[in-house]
Amino acid sequence: MKLSGQAKLAGVIGYPVAHSLSPRLHGYWLEYYGIDGAYIPMTVKPQDLAECLRILPKLGFRGCNLTVPHKEAAVALMDEVEEHARRIGAVNTVIIEQDGRLFGRNTDGLGFLENILVNAPAWLPPSGPVTVIGAGGAARAILVALMDAGVPEIRLVNRTAEKAEKLSQELGADVIRVWPWQKRSEALEDITLLVNSTTLGMNGQPPLDLSLDRLPHKAVVNDIVYAPLKTPLLAAAVARGHTVVDGLGMLLYQAVPGFFAWFGQEPEVTDRLRQRVLEGLQ
Ligand SMILES: NC(=O)c1ccc[n+]([C@@H]2O[C@H](COP(=O)([O-])OP(=O)(O)OC[C@H]3O[C@@H](n4cnc5c(N)ncnc54)[C@H](OP(=O)(O)O)[C@@H]3O)[C@@H](O)[C@H]2O)c1
Known part of the structure; x- marks a missing residue:
């Protein structure tokens, strides 16, 4: 590890933060590219977020990631928020500008989309309907990414x-149609992509109860849950011969813009990086 008195500093703020894979992810890239820098986990309570964010420029930080439960509250604490993050209503990447101003971005949707485009290159966004299961925090970024694509x-x-x-109303999009939970299997007819953005299928959670009988054979199936990597939904999709995309890539790709902004190197998402981050899950 290269760490001098001039090291570039960034990190992740969460509460709790111990579960975060981001230090492992950015730590791998720092080491791989031989960068004089550090990326550290910072446990910050919600009531202390504003104060801690203001201190970061004074400490010489170049920025940080934000994770649960800070992403939404951070929007109002930025000096400037990019339009994309404002529409999502959450900031996951803070870039500290030369004059100490906090610029908020959201790269979750970008990470989601890049993961699908790289791992299912035959899928074309305009080619047909997409079904998203779940309407929580992650779904917001996914919906905006799909709309923009x-x-x-x-x-x-x-x-x-x-x-x-x-x-759907907040995003003000004509393209979003809300389907009843009871009709979730009917909502798979004619689609090109199915996304699970619920917590169902995660370790310790029940699986997503969804019949894939109506899912067209060419449809791609993505689960944004990555612990386990092969969720029951992905296993069922593989058994039917679908192209599947697991959730780890979303985490890896969302990290690229932040690393580039803080450390000046566009990092690559590689199998070696995946392996290193997966080791952190075990
Ligand atoms: N791959 C990545 O980079 C990435 C990024 C972000 C999140 N994630 C993962 O995505 C998942 C969702 O995260 P989030 O932040 O969006 O969570 P969240 O805001 O808490 O939303 C949870 C969603 O799951 C649904 N849900 C929970 N229990 C359910 C049940 N028993 N039956 C039906 N629906 C249920 C909720 O439905 P209701 O509205 O009805 O409660 C809601 O839609 C988590 O597993 C998280 O780890 C992955």
Whole structure:
């Protein structure tokens, strides 16, 4: 590890933060590219977030990532928020400018989309409807990314229908259609991509109860859950011969813009990086 008195500094702020894979991820890139820098985990309570963010420029930090539960609250604490992050209503990447101003971005949607485009290159966003299961925090970024990529119709299915309706209204998008939870298997007809953005299928959670019988054989299946990497949904999709994309790539690709802004090197997402981050999950 290269760490001089002039090291470039960044990190991740969360509460708790011990579970975060970001230090391992950025730490790998720092080592791989031989960069004089450090990326550290910072445990910050919600009531201390504003104060801690203001201190970062004074400490010489170049920026940070934000994770649960800070992403939404951070929007109001930035000096400037990019339009994309404002639409999502959450900031996951803070870039500290030369004069100490905090610039907020959201790279979750970008990470989601890049993961699909790289791992399922035959999928074309404008080619047909997409079904997204779940309307939580992650879904917001995914919906904005799909809308911006030109998906003609997005079927949004959530256990609590009101949340899906509210999200659709907030995003003000004609392309989003809310489907009832009971009709989730019908919502798979004619689609080109199925995304699970719920917590179902995660270690310790029940699997997503969804029949894939109506899913067209060419449809791609993506689960943004990455612990385990092969969720019951992905296993069922593989058994039917679908192209599947696991959730780890979203985490890796969302980290690229922050690393580039803080450390001046565009990092590559490689199998070796995947392996290193996966070791952190075990
Ligand atoms: N790969 C990545 O980089 C990445 C990034 C972000 C998040 N994630 C993963 O994505 C998942 C969701 O994260 P989030 O931040 O969006 O969570 P969240 O805001 O808490 O939303 C949870 C979602 O799961 C649904 N849900 C939970 N329990 C359910 C059940 N028993 N039956 C039906 N639906 C249920 C919720 O539905 P209701 O509205 O009805 O409660 C809601 O839509 C997590 O597993 C997280 O680790 C991955």
